[in-house]
Amino acid sequence: MTILFVADNLGGGGKERRMLELIKSLSKDPSNKIILISLMDMGVGYKYMYDFPITIIETDRKSKLTIKPYLIFKNAIKKYKPDIVHSWGSMSSLFMLPLLIFRKFKFINGIIADAPAKLKWHQKIYLRGKLTYPFSDVILSNSLAGIKSYDAPVEKTFCIYNGIDINRFKNLRDPAEIKAELGIEKFKFVVGMVGGFMDRKDFDTMVAAAKKVISKHDDACFLLIGEGKNRKPIEDKLSSKEKENILFLGRRADVEALIQVLDVGVLCTNSEIHGEGVSNSIIEYMSLEKPVIATEGGGTNEVIEDGKNGFLIGHKEVDKLVEKLLYLYDNPSIGKQMGANALQTIYDKFLLDRMTDEFIAIYNQK
Numbered sequence: 001m002t003i004l005f006v007a008d009n010l011g012g013g014g015k016e017r018r019m020l021e022l023i024k025s026l027s028k029d030p031s032n033k034i035i036l037i038s039l040m041d042m043g044v045g046y047k048y049m050y051d052f053p054i055t056i057i058e059t060d061r062k063s064k065l066t067i068k069p070y071l072i073f074k075n076a077i078k079k080y081k082p083d084i085v086h087s088w089g090s091m092s093s094l095f096m097l098p099l100l101i102f103r104k105f106k107f108i109n110g111i112i113a114d115a116p117a118k119l120k121w122h123q124k125i126y127l128r129g130k131l132t133y134p135f136s137d138v139i140l141s142n143s144l145a146g147i148k149s150y151d152a153p154v155e156k157t158f159c160i161y162n163g164i165d166i167n168r169f170k171n172l173r174d175p176a177e178i179k180a181e182l183g184i185e186k187f188k189f190v191v192g193m194v195g196g197f198m199d200r201k202d203f204d205t206m207v208a209a210a211k212k213v214i215s216k217h218d219d220a221c222f223l224l225i226g227e228g229k230n231r232k233p234i235e236d237k238l239s240s241k242e243k244e245n246i247l248f249l250g251r252r253a254d255v256e257a258l259i260q261v262l263d264v265g266v267l268c269t270n271s272e273i274h275g276e277g278v279s280n281s282i283i284e285y286m287s288l289e290k291p292v293i294a295t296e297g298g299g300t301n302e303v304i305e306d307g308k309n310g311f312l313i314g315h316k317e318v319d320k321l322v323e324k325l326l327y328l329y330d331n332p333s334i335g336k337q338m339g340a341n342a343l344q345t346i347y348d349k350f351l352l353d354r355m356t357d358e359f360i361a362i363y364n365q366k
Contacts, residue, residue: 001363002033004082004105006073006096008089010038010046013196014280015113018142018162019088020049025165025356027052035080039069039091055080069095077105084363086110090128093136100135108362109136112152115145115275115298126150138362142277143299149275158362161302162278163355164346168256169287175260182247184261188219189329192262194255194281197228200274202295202316206266207234207246209321214245217329225258227251259288263335264328269295271315276300283350286310291338293324303350309342 005023010016026032034054050056059072073095077085086108087093093111100107111129119126129150133139139157141147147157179185191210195201203224210222227250235248252258259265265285269276275298276282282303285292292310294300304310313320328335 001031001083002035002080003084003086003363004035004076004080005037006085006087006089006092007036007038008091009040010049011040014162015088015277016046017280018113019110020046020052021163021165021352022356022359023049023054024052025163025352026359027054033080035076035082037069037072037076039089039095070098074099081105084108088113090125090132093132094128097132097135106137106363107135108138108140109133110140112139112141112146112150112157112277114277115141115143115149116273117149117271117275117297119149138365140362143302145275145298145302146277149298160355160358160362161350162280162283163352164280164283164287164350165352166287166346172257172260173254175257178257178261182223182249182261184221184223184247186219187221187245189217189264190221190223190262191264191266191325192223192225192259193266193268194225194259194284195267196226197231197234199230200270201226201228202268202270203230203234205268205316205318205321207238208318209325210246211238211242212318212322213325213329214242216326218245220325220329221245221247223247223249223258223262225249225252225255256284256288259284259290262288262290263332264325265290265292266321267292267294267300268321269297269300269315271295271297278303278350283346286339286342286350287346289336289339289343291328291335291342293321303345305341305345309338309345 023034027034036054037057082105084106087096088110090111093109109132133153139152141159142162144159193206197203213220267279267281278299282292282294292304294304295315296312304312306312311324
C-alpha cells in the first residue's frame, strides 16, 4: 500500500520517535511505498530517517498564516495517490481538513499522543481534535487515558501502545567505558532522567530529590539527560559541590548506552500542564531492565505496576521520590527483580512488531 505520513515536526520528541520506528518497520516490506512530510524541523532530532527507503518531502512552515502546507499536502496526494494518509500532529490534521471532503484515501488521525488531566474545551489542541474527528476514518491514541482526555468518539477511536525495537539495545558501548568517560566510576548508585527541560517535565522535583539523596549518600549520582529553556535556571541553583553528584549531560544521541549505567530510571512530569501518553523514556528504561519511578497519571499508569516493575509517585512529591530512591539504594536485589519485571512488561505489551501489526490491521480495516 502507499502511505503518506504528515507530521507537525521532527525535532526530537517521543511522538516523532514512535512514528519513525513505525516507518522503519513498514519500509522493510518493499510492497509498502511511504512518503513523509513534516511542517518544520525536518530531521533535526532523527537523522537516521534519511537511511530509510522512503520519499521525504521537505517543507518549512515559518509563518502561522501560510497555506504552504496545504498546497504541499495537496500536491503529494495528487502525485502519489496514497491509500492511507496518516497524520501525526494537530496542525497536520488541521491542514488536511480541506482535502478530506472528497477524498479517495483513508484518513488516520493520530492527534492524541498525551493524556492531560485538565484539558479544557478552549485549548487549541482540543479544538483541533473536535474539528477533525468528524472527517477522520480512524482516530488513534497511544494510551487509553488519552482517549478519555481528548473526548474522542469511542466508535472510531483505538489505542495502540508504543512499540520499541529491542534490537536498539544490543551491541551498545561497554558501561564501564561510559562511566569512565563521564567520570562516575566511583559512584555506587546511579539515577537518571531523560527528557526535555521544558515546562511539561518536572526536573525541579528530580533535582530537589537528588540533593536530599546525595546529602545522605555521597556515593550516589544523578544524570540529567536533555536540553531546554529550564536547564540553566535549574543548574544555576546548584552549588559546585552538588554538581559533582548531579550531572547535566545535555541532548545526547547515545541515550540507550547511557541508560545502561543507571540503577534507576526516573520520569517526573508536571501534571498541572501535561499528562504522559506512553512515555518513550519509560519504555527505554524498562527495555534495559531498569526499575522506574514516575509521576502517576495518564498513560504512565498503564505501563507501571506500582511495586512490581517500578513505583508511582504523586505530583511534585519530592519526599516520596526520595523514599523510593533510598529504598532501591538499600535494596539492590529488589531493584534487579523490578528491572527484570520491567523487561517482561516490554515483551508482553510494548514490542515494535506488535505495534506495527496493529497499525497494519487498522490500515487494512474496511
